Amino acid sequence: xxxxxxxxxxxxxxxxxxxxxxxxxxxxxxxxxxxxxxxxxxxxxxxxxxxxxxxxxxxxxxxxxxxxxxxxxxxxxxxxxxxxxxxxxxxxxxxxxxxxxxxxxxxxxxxxxxxxxxxxxxxxxxxxxxxxxxxxxxxxxxxxxxxxxxxxxxxxxxxxxxxxxxxxxxxxxxx
Amino acid sequence: xxxxxxxxxxxxxxxxxxxxxxxxxxxxxxxxxxxxxxxxxxxxxxxxxxxxxxxxxxxxxxxxxxxxxxxxxxxxxxxxxxxxxxxxxxxxxxxxxxxxxxxxxxxxxxxxxxxxxxxxxxxxxxxxxxxxxxxxxxxxxxxxxxxxxxxxxxxxxxxxxxxxxxxxxxxxxxxxxxxxxxxxxxxxxxxxxxxxxxxxxxxxxxxxxxxxxxxxxxxxxxxxxxxxxxxxxxxxxxxxxxxxxxxxxxxxxxxxxxxxxxxxxxxxxxxxxxxxxxxxxxxxxxxxxxxxxxxxxxxxxxxxxxxxxxxxxxxxxxxxxxxxxxxxxxxxxxxxxxxxxxxxxxxxxxxxxxxxxxxxxxxxxxxxxxxxxxxxxxxxxxxxxxxxxxxxxxxxxxxxxxxxxxxxxxxxxxxxxxxxxxxxxxxxxxxxxxxxxxxxxxxxxxxxxxxxxxxxxxxxxxxxxxxxxxxxxxxxxxxxxxxxxxxxxxxxxxxxxxxxxx
Numbered sequence: 322x323x324x325x326x327x328x329x330x331x332x333x334x335x336x337x338x339x340x341x342x343x344x345x346x347x348x349x350x351x352x353x354x355x356x357x358x359x360x361x362x363x364x365x366x367x368x369x370x371x372x373x374x375x376x377x378x379x380x381x382x383x384x385x386x387x388x389x390x391x392x393x394x395x396x397x398x399x400x401x402x403x404x405x406x407x408x409x410x411x412x413x414x415x416x417x418x419x420x421x422x423x424x425x426x427x428x429x430x431x432x433x434x435x436x437x438x439x440x441x442x443x444x445x446x447x448x449x450x451x452x453x454x455x456x457x458x459x460x461x462x463x464x465x466x467x468x469x470x471x472x473x474x475x476x477x478x479x480x481x482x483x484x485x486x487x488x489x490x491x492x493x494x495x496x
Numbered sequence: 497x498x499x500x501x502x503x504x505x506x507x508x509x510x511x512x513x514x515x516x517x518x519x520x521x522x523x524x525x526x527x528x529x530x531x532x533x534x535x536x537x538x539x540x541x542x543x544x545x546x547x548x549x550x551x552x553x554x555x556x557x558x559x560x561x562x563x564x565x566x567x568x569x570x571x572x573x574x575x576x577x578x579x580x581x582x583x584x585x586x587x588x589x590x591x592x593x594x595x596x597x598x599x600x601x602x603x604x605x606x607x608x609x610x611x612x613x614x615x616x617x618x619x620x621x622x623x624x625x626x627x628x629x630x631x632x633x634x635x636x637x638x639x640x641x642x643x644x645x646x647x648x649x650x651x652x653x654x655x656x657x658x659x660x661x662x663x664x665x666x667x668x669x670x671x672x673x674x675x676x677x678x679x680x681x682x683x684x685x686x687x688x689x690x691x692x693x694x695x696x697x698x699x700x701x702x703x704x705x706x707x708x709x710x711x712x713x714x715x716x717x718x719x720x721x722x723x724x725x726x727x728x729x730x731x732x733x734x735x736x737x738x739x740x741x742x743x744x745x746x747x748x749x750x751x752x753x754x755x756x757x758x759x760x761x762x763x764x765x766x767x768x769x770x771x772x773x774x775x776x777x778x779x780x781x782x783x784x785x786x787x788x789x790x791x792x793x794x795x796x797x798x799x800x801x802x803x804x805x806x807x808x809x810x811x812x813x814x815x816x817x818x819x820x821x822x823x824x825x826x827x828x829x830x831x832x833x834x835x836x837x838x839x840x841x842x843x844x845x846x847x848x849x850x851x852x853x854x855x856x857x858x859x860x861x862x863x864x865x866x867x868x869x870x871x872x873x874x875x876x877x878x879x880x881x882x883x884x885x886x887x888x889x890x891x892x893x894x895x896x897x898x899x900x901x902x903x904x905x906x907x908x909x910x911x912x913x914x915x916x917x918x919x920x921x922x923x924x925x926x927x928x929x930x931x932x933x934x935x936x937x938x939x940x941x942x943x944x945x946x947x948x949x950x951x952x953x954x955x956x957x958x959x960x961x962x963x964x965x966x967x968x969x970x971x972x973x974x975x976x977x978x979x980x981x982x983x984x985x986x987x988x989x990x991x992x993x994x995x996x997x998x
Contacts, residue, residue: 338925368683368951371685373947389662421718421723426715429913433896449889458724471890475893485900
């Protein structure tokens with residue numbers, strides 16, 4: 322049975338998304354009336370008025386987001402009135418796997434930070450080894466051999482095959 | 497005259513490099529299509545850096561072959577594992593998986609590969625025959641018509657957004673807004689750069705696509721678990737006899753291929769809609785509809801034929817009008833820009849040999865797909881046995897390196913990550929992702945033609961209704977908007993009636 326807690330959480334999520342969209346649209350409008358106006362591009366005809374088109378889009382986005390708010394509230398009221406009717410069972414969340422997904426996302430972020438300074442050759446095997454370990458690979462050999470091999474293969478494909486120089490970082494280390 | 501000029505493109509295709517690239521593209525497309533969560537869109541994105549280094553017909557042939565192979569490859573995991581490798585393969589799964597359960601996996605795979613090839617060839621013939629007429633019509637298009645048509649493309653994507661059409665339009669508008677970041681092409685002022693020199697060049701389409709689709713999907717795969725489980729997949733052997741059996745069902749083939757081409761030519765629809773429409777039409781016209789869902793061969797043939805013929809249909813508005821039919825063709829169009837070619841009548845007037853080369857590559861890719869599909873299916877099946885704990889990090893790394901390779905820029909990677917976060921939240925709250933890509937690609941077209949129209953008319957909006965073609969297209973847009981605001985129940989009844997009639 323879908324509980325009122327689920328419905329409330331869903332409504333909160335919808336309202337948060339609508340708020341984020343309205344915030345983005347408001348930022349666009351703010352930029353139009355400040356930065357673009359300062360550059361003399363917020364008024365006049367279609368040729369000079371660089372703010373006209375983003376203004377139309379941002380205004381439409383705000384209007385549609387408000388429509389979404391109304392629809393979400395209506396759906397919430399309808400679902401709370403029908404809360405006695407058994408519905409689908411709430412999806413069981415495996416917090417362990419969600420934690421793994423977050424850990425992989427964090428690893429990727431750290432990788433991107435280090436890539437520019439340390440370079441592809443050093444950071445990539447570490448990234449792969451981290452992700453393999455997070456996803457359950459335990460064999461030390463596999464945690465070393467496979468990441469290093471994949472790093473070298475991809476480097477060969479892109480650098481030798483496509484003539485693309487992968488980041489060498491401040492240390493100047495390349496493959 | 498036009499067809500003679502098209503033939504001038506065939507020598508550009510008949511080079512060892514171009515043929516090799518088409519073969520490679522089909523193989524990679526099939527591989528990418530087999531692996532759930534990727535799809536032809538990702539294949540095109542990952543190979544754009546390579547395509548950019550090749551001669552035009554070779555590079556475009558590679559990307560087109562990936563598109564075609566990827567559209568077919570999704571059926572393998574759909575039939576064997578009940579996991580569609582691509583969204584369009586979900587229709588094939590309905591009857592393909594039950595066929596496999598009855599011990600007919602080899603036949604199901606054979607039908608899907610043959611139907612994909614024959615449907616794709618049908619779509620190619622229609623493309624070659626009709627493209628010049630559409631190009632002639634497009635000569636009468638000016639900025640108001642291109643603006644109206646581009647808006648149609650955007651609205652169409654929202655119309656077929658399953659969860660919510662208003663959410664589809666919202667995401668489409670977000671896509672249009674992403675295209676405004678950078679230097680304004682009319683006044684040369686900086687828009688929404690916040691003082692950053694990196695943002696002056698705007699957002700790279702590859703970064704957006706990879707961030708929106710690949711990263712959330714990979715993290716979603718992790719969150720779903722079964723990371724160290726080796727999927728149990730039965731061995732299969734496909735034969736060419738399935739091609740003959742498929743040809744015997746020529747009515748199903750022709751009908752579904754026509755549906756696929758027609759829907760592909762409509763901006764914003766794409767393979768998913770085509771595959772399901774082809775399937776639904778076949779089931780509704782069948783004398784034994786109760787067989788569908790239980791392993792009906794016609795179900796597999798109809799969905800795959802419609803899906804692959806849709807690729808040919810999609811290329812029509814993409815190449816002739818510069819209006820992409822779906823996200824994959826939008827990225828393909830981006831690749832055309834990168835190679836220095838601009839879709840539209842100019843492409844057909846000044847580079848008809850390149851167009852001929854593209855058409856030749858398209859037809860060859862479909863034929864090569866038949867042979868590769870039949871011969872290499874055991875290899876593709878073995879890919880399904882790779883554990884997710886190895887596959888997911890490798891795909892993430894390929895996505896990162898592929899995105900970096902485009903402009904050798906770490907900034908693009910940060911854009912990719914940012915859109916990964918955006919894609920995660922959009923997906924979590926039921927917002928479709930495809931409209932953002934379509935919006936980004938169409939954004940420049942819509943704004944440029946909108947403002948150009950106003951400049952021509954002296955800032956009068958009357959220009960959009962004074963010109964008959966523009967007015968007609970805007971009328972279609974108005975009907976689409978009416979459709980969007982019609983309650984879902986009423987829309988379903990009307991759609992069912994249309995499918996029954998067609």
